[in-house]
Amino acid sequence: AWLEEADRLALEGRYAEAVHHLLLRSVEDLSRRRPQIVRPALTSRDLANASGIPQAPRRLFAEIAAAVEKSLFGGRSVDAEEWDRCRAAYTDFARTRSWAQ
Secondary structure, X not given: OHHHHHHHHHHOOOHHHHHHXXXXXXXXXXXHHOOOOOOOOOOHHHHHOOOOOOHHHHHHHHHHHHHHHHHHOOOOOXXXXXXXXXXXXXXXXXXXXXXXX
């Protein structure tokens, strides 16, 4: 249901909110897969640089986090193309095989 919510936000043109939704879900996924890494004080930038996360998912997470950071803190909008890239990055990030070391 949460992914449908992100897709709905994107369909409404609310791309920044949709990408932020993906980031929050990605952090939840990280906390399930690597509970020793995710702590309340860490930022998404900290998580994107965490060495305990395999390279492929870390790169995909970093792509989503960068889009959110750019919009939330940089005041730049997220467009449909960037949403599509982040949506694809999340799909790859969530795949189990991307977590193999």
